[in-house]
Amino acid sequence: MRCFFSIILVLVFTLQSFAQRIKTESGDISILIGEKELSVTFGYDNIKVHGYDTEAEFVKDKAQIRENHEPGSGAVFEKAWFADRETVYEPLFVKDINKAIPKKRRINLVKNNPKAKYNLHIETLWVFPGYNVGWSHPAKIDVALKVYEINNPENVVWQSQAPIRIQAKVAPYERELRIGAAYNDLGILLSWYFKKKLK
Template sequence: MKKQLITILALLFVSLSFSQKMKVVSGNFDFIKDQKQINVEFVYDNVTVHKKKLSNDEYVKERTADLEEKGRGKGKAWAKKWIASRELIYAPKFLELMNRDLLEKKGISFEEDLPDAKYTLIVEAVWFYPGYNIGISRQPAKVSTLLKFVETANRDNVVLEITGKNAPGNRFGGTFSNEDRLGEGYAKTGKTLSKMIMKKAF
């Protein structure tokens, strides 16, 4: 019983250590409750990667070279997967968790490619830490973002801006894929933002 309690406390400590911090920089949530659809765009132009805060191009070049040394073609295959994961993993994970409560309970849909929506949520990647899993040791990914709600027809009008820092990313049971871990970080970001909207807009 004592060992079980220690294990539970340890897991709680870990989860708290890797909890995401979201902070409202400017604006408020008043505009959201009257909307039925909000356009979403994902931006990666200025993202930095790892503790060294490499630019995306620097990180891709370095990682590609490392993998090519381990096997010809491995680096190039990974580089394609790294970019494709934005559309195939990160965006869908974020949107799934955003819509889980907001669409079902409040009737608000967050989707890409909605040019007629009055407001657009810009999810800008700020920092990625891919984490690692070498079997005997694991480290969750971390995803930091800048979340900006703007008028779709006037992008200079930012109605709400939120920073999301260190969203933890890992799958139950672990995964050896950096991209899957980062995808879970996007899922956590969507979940946290959704809860914040549910609490503050309604």
């Protein structure tokens, strides 16, 4: 019985992976063929959180709940919510995409890479933080991707169809790691896309 459920979980995760596709809206990602360095930046300007009209409403609500339970914890939550982007999500993405890209087509991604000709911009549009309170549900994110020439940012050489929905395959107890797992999986998905397109 335990083996049966393990097989079912593998099938579910496999189907989720195939469901998460990167499709081109415009341009041609093959322009990166031969590039050894790629810069990456992240944007959250228009992000929405599941169940709320705005991110500000989400942060205010969750901070107030914590503040009512323990004075001072609301401000801690608010600070962490925004800090987690640079300290957790972005490093996980960069680490995992660089780890997963095949050595034959090695292209080194670095945030704000001064050696690169092109920049990959990842705009997060929506997030579902997931939960893990006795029962669990992985986090999800919607993102849009584009690649542009650093010296001429208006020259967008490739852009994905949006949104790309990413659901993490794990749901750790800590909120930042749950959401971070979705960026981890985005890195792996994009590495497979590079493997296919940058031959």
